[in-house]
Amino acid sequence: MAAGGKEYVFHSVETFSTLRKQETLIFFKAPNNHAPMTRPGRLLILTASILLLQDAPLPGLHHNTAHAEKKKIILRHADTIEGGEDAGGSFRAAIGNVLFEKDNLTLSCDRTTDYEGQDRIVMNGHVRISDGAKEIFGDDGVFHPSTDVCELHGNVRGRMLDNSMMVRSRKAVFNNQENRLWFYDNAIGWRYNEQVSGDILRIQFKPVDENAPSKDGGGKQKIDEMQVHGHAFYATRDTLTADPEGYDQLSGRHIVVLIGDDSKVKGVTVTKEAESLVHIYDNDGMEKPDGSGKGNSSDKGKGSDDGAKKLSGINYSSGDRIKMIFKEGTLKKMNVTGNAEGTEYPPELRGSVNLPKFKWREDERPFGKQAAGDRTAAGIKTVDKGAEAPERESLP
Numbered sequence: 001m002a003a004g005g006k007e008y009v010f011h012s013v014e015t016f017s018t019l020r021k022q023e024t025l026i027f028f029k030a031p032n033n034h035a036p037m038t039r040p041g042r043l044l045i046l047t048a049s050i051l052l053l054q055d056a057p058l059p060g061l062h063h064n065t066a067h068a069e070k071k072k073i074i075l076r077h078a079d080t081i082e083g084g085e086d087a088g089g090s091f092r093a094a095i096g097n098v099l100f101e102k103d104n105l106t107l108s109c110d111r112t113t114d115y116e117g118q119d120r121i122v123m124n125g126h127v128r129i130s131d132g133a134k135e136i137f138g139d140d141g142v143f144h145p146s147t148d149v150c151e152l153h154g155n156v157r158g159r160m161l162d163n164s165m166m167v168r169s170r171k172a173v174f175n176n177q178e179n180r181l182w183f184y185d186n187a188i189g190w191r192y193n194e195q196v197s198g199d200i201l202r203i204q205f206k207p208v209d210e211n212a213p214s215k216d217g218g219g220k221q222k223i224d225e226m227q228v229h230g231h232a233f234y235a236t237r238d239t240l241t242a243d244p245e246g247y248d249q250l251s252g253r254h255i256v257v258l259i260g261d262d263s264k265v266k267g268v269t270v271t272k273e274a275e276s277l278v279h280i281y282d283n284d285g286m287e288k289p290d291g292s293g294k295g296n297s298s299d300k301g302k303g304s305d306d307g308a309k310k311l312s313g314i315n316y317s318s319g320d321r322i323k324m325i326f327k328e329g330t331l332k333k334m335n336v337t338g339n340a341e342g343t344e345y346p347p348e349l350r351g352s353v354n355l356p357k358f359k360w361r362e363d364e365r366p367f368g369k370q371a372a373g374d375r376t377a378a379g380i381k382t383v384d385k386g387a388e389a390p391e392r393e394s395l396p
């Protein structure tokens with residue numbers, strides 16, 4: 001533990017001072033009118049904290065301390081603390097098994113570097129950030145304390161801690177205040193029997209208890225919405241027929257998936273170059289895209305007299321926009337608008353008919369079956385660094 005198990009706090013203040021209190025060095029920013037440090041004096045090895053203030057306020061610093069309390073970052077552990085100057089300016093750094101907290105966030109890495117006058121903490125090596133309901137890993141990252149935003153790079157992996165959702169990509173943005181995650185560059189995610197992929201994946205979360213503000217963190221959360229932008233693809237395993245395996249599929253430029261309070265899909269909208277491939281079953285009350293018949297996409301419902309459902313065909317549709325409406329996880333209505341076209345394949349072609357970009361990539365999940373109880377990065381699979389990442393798409 002840093003300084004014999006005591007808590008220390010990172011703060012950004014505008015006052016320069018070097019104080020000593022109870023044999024603990026407390027380091028403040030140096031003003032510009034001070035002479036630059038000589039090279040031997042540029043490195044300070046602090047025995048207590050990466051910077052600045054203990055939890056106990058110091059006399060004469062009430063204003064700065066009160067200001068800093070609003071955004072305090074508590075350093076829980078670091079093997080080594082140092083400060084000095086480099087090409088980026090004056091810095092403070094924590095090195096080795098770094099663990100720090102801010103509000104509901106817990107962050108860890110191999111090294112942090114904090115440059116004066118900049119609202120950012122650079123994190124390097126085995127980066128992890130968690131709000132108690134979800135977590136993300138990355139090779140490197142940058143945390144912005146004033147906005148609670150963390151950017152991660154490299155081999156990015158994220159998940160809900162109950163393992164209900166897993167994602168991997170090469171870049172990510174964790175926005176704690178908005179309870180939102182962005183994944184960039186070859187993003188792919190898995191939720192139960194669903195797989196979603198694209199250039200950019202945005203996931204919006206909300207607390208299970210609607211009366212508890214999401215910014216408080218620490219409580220249970222659920223996914224409210226998933227958005228996919230660029231090369232968007234959404235697939236879900238058709239569980240009504242076991243053999244051969246079949247998948248309902250959607251592709252387009254943009255896909256929005258709405259999740260209900262029961263964690264089941266309640267709506268999917270595909271726009272621009274929209275395509276769908278849906279398994280249709282007899283006697284379950286779903287309107288076909290042309291409104292001429294009944295069928296089912298993905299879940300169990302009332303079937304034939306013997307309780308079994310019979311696959312009647314596989315419907316392919318394309319258009320400018322495809323909208324699906326679900327009830328209790330079962331597809332009930334599907335509308336195709338704008339240059340609508342479609343065809344239906346016989347049941348015998350199940351498993352051999354897929355959309356052009358379809359690939360079930362379950363073996364790429366970044367966490368194993370026991371991952372729900374594993375809070376470390378050990379054993380996590382890595383992204384093939386030789387693969388080319390698609391071009392990032394600009395969002396409004």
